[in-house]
Amino acid sequence: MIVNPEIERYMLGLLPLRDAVLQEMEDSAARRKIPIIGPAVGRLLAQLVMISGAKRIFELGSAIGYSTIWLARAAGSGADVHYSDGSRENAREARSYFDRAGVASVIQVHVGDALTSLSQTAGEFDFIFNDVDKEGYPAVLEAVRSRLRRGGLFVTDNTLWHERVLEPAEASDHAVVTFNQKLYESIHFFTTLLPIRDGVTVSLKLS
Numbered sequence: 001m002i003v004n005p006e007i008e009r010y011m012l013g014l015l016p017l018r019d020a021v022l023q024e025m026e027d028s029a030a031r032r033k034i035p036i037i038g039p040a041v042g043r044l045l046a047q048l049v050m051i052s053g054a055k056r057i058f059e060l061g062s063a064i065g066y067s068t069i070w071l072a073r074a075a076g077s078g079a080d081v082h083y084s085d086g087s088r089e090n091a092r093e094a095r096s097y098f099d100r101a102g103v104a105s106v107i108q109v110h111v112g113d114a115l116t117s118l119s120q121t122a123g124e125f126d127f128i129f130n131d132v133d134k135e136g137y138p139a140v141l142e143a144v145r146s147r148l149r150r151g152g153l154f155v156t157d158n159t160l161w162h163e164r165v166l167e168p169a170e171a172s173d174h175a176v177v178t179f180n181q182k183l184y185e186s187i188h189f190f191t192t193l194l195p196i197r198d199g200v201t202v203s204l205k206l207s
Contacts, residue, residue: 002160002195015039021101025066036066037131037157041197045129045155046074048202052153054126058082060114060140061132065094065107071129072103084110084117115143124149130156134172137179145188148205154189160199 018026018039029036037045045067049057055075062068062083072081081103085091091111098104110117114132128148130140137156144154159165159180164173180201183191189203 002163002197002199011040015043019101021097022066022069025064025069025097029064029066034063036063037070038197041157041200042067042070044194044196044200046070048153048155049074049127052127052151054153056080056123056125057127057129058084058118058121058125058147059129059131060084060118061130062090062094063087063131064090065097067129067131068094068107069097069101069103071127072098072106073101075106077106079106081107082110082117082121083107084112084114086112086114115139118143118147125152127153127155130154131158134158134161135175137175138182141179141182141186145205150205150207152205154203154205156183156201156203158198159193159201160195162198165199 049071055078057071057075059068059071059082062085065083068081068083072079075081083094088111091109095109098107125148128144132140148154159176161173161176165177165180168174168177183189183201183203188205188207190206191201191203193199193201
């Protein structure tokens with residue numbers, strides 16, 4: 001945990017209970033060791049979508065669709081939310097959850113490389129959420145600027161990367177460090193890194 005574990009437990013204890021679908025996903029992910037963003041970050045994503053009024057959303061790296069449901073529910077009717085994941089099995093499981101959560105009608109599912117799926121989808125987006133394999137973070141930064149509308153949000157998970165940003169050793173560690181540095185240096189984004197869970201970076205596209 002990035003923050004004091006007692007503070008983390010306190011924050012999690014404040015969260016309202018999730019509905020049966022999200023709770024089942026959380027339990028299943030914990031049991032099977034599937035990385036999901038969890039309810040604290042889920043609420044943050046939902047709040048950012050509601051504040052910004054985002055309707056067209058692309059998610060890079062969606063796993064079993066937990067974060068996708070938070071995004072789709074926050075965007076509401078008329079949304080156009082894009083799920084992407086390299087695993088057909090993940091996508092199949094995600095579709096079943098989307099049906100049960102009542103959001104399947106606003107979600108388009110892409111199976112394959114996330115950036116390839118983004119490049120094959122036309123138009124600009126209001127909100128892009130990045131949660132691909134960490135080695136891919138620098139490439140994501142290069143790709144998203146031209147796909148996000150001015151005033152849109154680019155949100156990235158795991159930007160403290162289990163504290164490995166402090167002493168990077170593996171390729172994934174260096175990729176996250178490089179991504180963070182380049183994003184903060186960019187004149188095209190206004191960026192803040194929030195120390196919630198494993199670090200969430202929120203960037204507003206300026207130009």
